[in-house]
Amino acid sequence: xxxxxxxxxxxxxxxxxxxxxxxxxxxxxxxxxxxxxxxxxxxxxxxxxxxxxxxxxxxxxxxxxxxxxxxxxxxxxxxxxxxxxxxxxxxxxxxxxxxxxxxxxxxxxxxxxxxxxxxxxxxxxxxxxxxxxxxxxxxxxxxxxxxxxxxxxxxxxxxxxxxxxxxxxxxxxxxxxxxxxxxxxxxxxxxxxxxxxxxxxxxxxxxxxxxxxxxxxxxxxxxxxxxxxxxxxxxxxxxxxxxxxxxxxxxxxxxxxxxxxxxxxxxxxxxxxxxxxxxxxxxxxxxxxxxxxxxxx
Amino acid sequence: xxxxxxxxxxxxxxxxxxxxxxxxxxxxxxxxxxxxxxxxxxxxxxxxxxxxxxxxxxxxxxxxxxxxxxxxxxxxxxxxxxxxxxxxxxxxxxxxxxxxxxxxxxxxxxxxxxxxxxxxxxxxxxxxxxxxxxxxxxxxxxxxxxxxxxxxxxxxxxxxxxxxxxxxxxxxxxxxxxxxxxxxxxxxxxxxxxxxxxxxxxxxxxxxxxxxxxxxxxxxxxxxxxxxxxxxxxxxxxxxxxxxxxxxxxxxxxxxxxxxxxxxxxxxxxxxxxxxxxxx
Numbered sequence: 001x002x003x004x005x006x007x008x009x010x011x012x013x014x015x016x017x018x019x020x021x022x023x024x025x026x027x028x029x030x031x032x033x034x035x036x037x038x039x040x041x042x043x044x045x046x047x048x049x050x051x052x053x054x055x056x057x058x059x060x061x062x063x064x065x066x067x068x069x070x071x072x073x074x075x076x077x078x079x080x081x082x083x084x085x086x087x088x089x090x091x092x093x094x095x096x097x098x099x100x101x102x103x104x105x106x107x108x109x110x111x112x113x114x115x116x117x118x119x120x121x122x123x124x125x126x127x128x129x130x131x132x133x134x135x136x137x138x139x140x141x142x143x144x145x146x147x148x149x150x151x152x153x154x155x156x157x158x159x160x161x162x163x164x165x166x167x168x169x170x171x172x173x174x175x176x177x178x179x180x181x182x183x184x185x186x187x188x189x190x191x192x193x194x195x196x197x198x199x200x201x202x203x204x205x206x207x208x209x210x211x212x213x214x215x216x217x218x219x220x221x222x223x224x225x226x227x228x229x230x231x232x233x234x235x236x237x238x239x240x241x242x243x244x245x246x247x248x249x250x251x252x253x254x255x256x257x258x259x260x261x262x263x264x265x266x267x268x269x270x271x272x273x274x275x276x277x278x279x280x281x282x283x284x285x286x287x288x289x290x291x292x293x294x295x296x297x
Numbered sequence: 298x299x300x301x302x303x304x305x306x307x308x309x310x311x312x313x314x315x316x317x318x319x320x321x322x323x324x325x326x327x328x329x330x331x332x333x334x335x336x337x338x339x340x341x342x343x344x345x346x347x348x349x350x351x352x353x354x355x356x357x358x359x360x361x362x363x364x365x366x367x368x369x370x371x372x373x374x375x376x377x378x379x380x381x382x383x384x385x386x387x388x389x390x391x392x393x394x395x396x397x398x399x400x401x402x403x404x405x406x407x408x409x410x411x412x413x414x415x416x417x418x419x420x421x422x423x424x425x426x427x428x429x430x431x432x433x434x435x436x437x438x439x440x441x442x443x444x445x446x447x448x449x450x451x452x453x454x455x456x457x458x459x460x461x462x463x464x465x466x467x468x469x470x471x472x473x474x475x476x477x478x479x480x481x482x483x484x485x486x487x488x489x490x491x492x493x494x495x496x497x498x499x500x501x502x503x504x505x506x507x508x509x510x511x512x513x514x515x516x517x518x519x520x521x522x523x524x525x526x527x528x529x530x531x532x533x534x535x536x537x538x539x540x541x542x543x544x545x546x547x548x549x550x551x552x553x554x555x556x557x558x559x560x561x562x563x564x565x566x567x568x569x570x571x572x573x574x575x576x577x
Contacts, residue, residue: 008397015389027447123544174570177570272418
């Protein structure tokens with residue numbers, strides 16, 4: 001291109017600098033000053049901002065609710081990974097391997113909840129779990145199991161497990177499509193060879209499909225883990241607000257409560273640092289566990 | 298080839314879970330629509346069946362008593378301003394990263410992309426005070442800026458890959474003809490990456506229309522509520538007023554634009570989202 005160096009740099013500055021300034025102000029600066037705030041006792045007004053060193057971190061370690069929030073988060077991670085992956089894999093194999101005429105219909109329907117607002121999903125499911133009017137209790141009554149009916153979201157033992165179903169419901173479609181993309185790239189000749197060797201469809205799944213779509217499986221699991229650790233608190237906030245009696249608080253909803261309801265902004269930031277560390281560590285460890293040489297036949 | 302009885306049975310058997318899950322997805326959504334047309338008394342009597350008569354009372358109540366009209370307008374502004382601003386910020390950066398050689402271009406791209414993995418919840422506390430200092434707290438335009446910046450990493454990521462598919466020869470010959478780089482970006486790159494721009498814009502618009510938590514933190518007064526907050530408010534009120542019909546009307550208002558977009562751009566949306574997920 002015929003242009004002077006100065007012109008090139010001017011154009012480059014035009015392209016990059018305004019965007020980066022806004023990104024720095026609204027993304028980078030808040031993240032780093034979040035780290036900084038975690039060393040202060042701060043209720044929001046500028047007068048009462050005291051440097052307290054590691055006091056917030058000591059409080060964090062001693063806070064009896066914190067271990068529960070971490071356990072709740074990992075409970076959601078584990079149940080969502082299992083629930084979503086098992087069903088998404090099953091649907092993905094069913095829709096690609098078996099020639100089903102109406103497959104596009106299922107694809108379109110299953111994906112739709114992925115673009116619904118968490119608020120809509122949360123409220124819809126709150127009503128499905130409604131003790132008097134909800135579908136779950138009416139259904140149990142209908143099949144004669146009214147003894148199992150309970151106020152699902154108001155029950156300390158059942159509230160957290162009840163949050164899994166809406167999350168799985170809302171998540172399956174995306175991962176099904178991701179896995180379908182992987183399966184459709186597997187060459188037909190592998191299956192023909194497997195069939196000649198007399199492998200059953202079940203063996204074909206374990207020996208051919210799964211190893212060859214391992215990259216997609218890995219990405220799906222990582223994505224579910226990241227989005228759950230970084231965002232599970234949204235559905236918690238909409239459906240239970242962390243209750244009953246803190247039984248459904250996850251790390252993020254506890255941060256929201258500490259910072260924006262009780263105005264402990266310094267402590268809230270400390271919880272935020274914990275979320276950041278836990279989420280990054282989990283991803284690193286998972287990547288290490290799931291590393292597996294690429295399979296090529 | 299003749300199919301064995303077992304195969305035919307297997308094929309029917311495989312459909313059962315597929316049909317059941319379709320019902321599990323569609324029935325609650327369908328039922329939400331029906332509920333929006335029922336009176337509260339009927340919701341109590343017959344929560345899961347067809348309405349006896351279709352009435353629009355719930356929509357009228359939501360629209361007038363719960364200021365849904367204002368919320369719809371606010372959500373529209375946040376969505377449109379946010380989506381346009383994201384494009385204005387993301388296209389030039391994506392182009393520069395993809396096509397101009399400069400030191401640090403890889404690092405810059407890595408910084409943007411890795412921001413997709415970071416839990417932003419830590420940043421929301423300082424952001425709250427930053428917006429307050431800038432006078433942008435409880436302000437839908439402030440929220441639109443925050444939204445736009447939050448979707449920058451995703452948008453830059455998708456747009457660089459789209460711009461990468463445009464043949465370089467087009468830019469080179471335009472530059473030979475004396476076209477300035479600004480014009481190349483505006484007249485050649487932007488139209489040629491229109492497909493990517495549309496995908497990114499639809500994804501961002503749906504994201505902004507649906508977003509709840511940042512709106513919850515950064516907006517306070519009810520005249521600034523977006524639709525998500527307004528529905529959440531009706532929902533918490535409904536615990537006491539039992540105004541379920543109004544709540545369903547609100548949910549329907551929130552979901553209809555998303556359904557329309559999905560009906561038109563179904564392929565783009567599902568492709569855009571799976572590609573966004575593969576980034577890792």
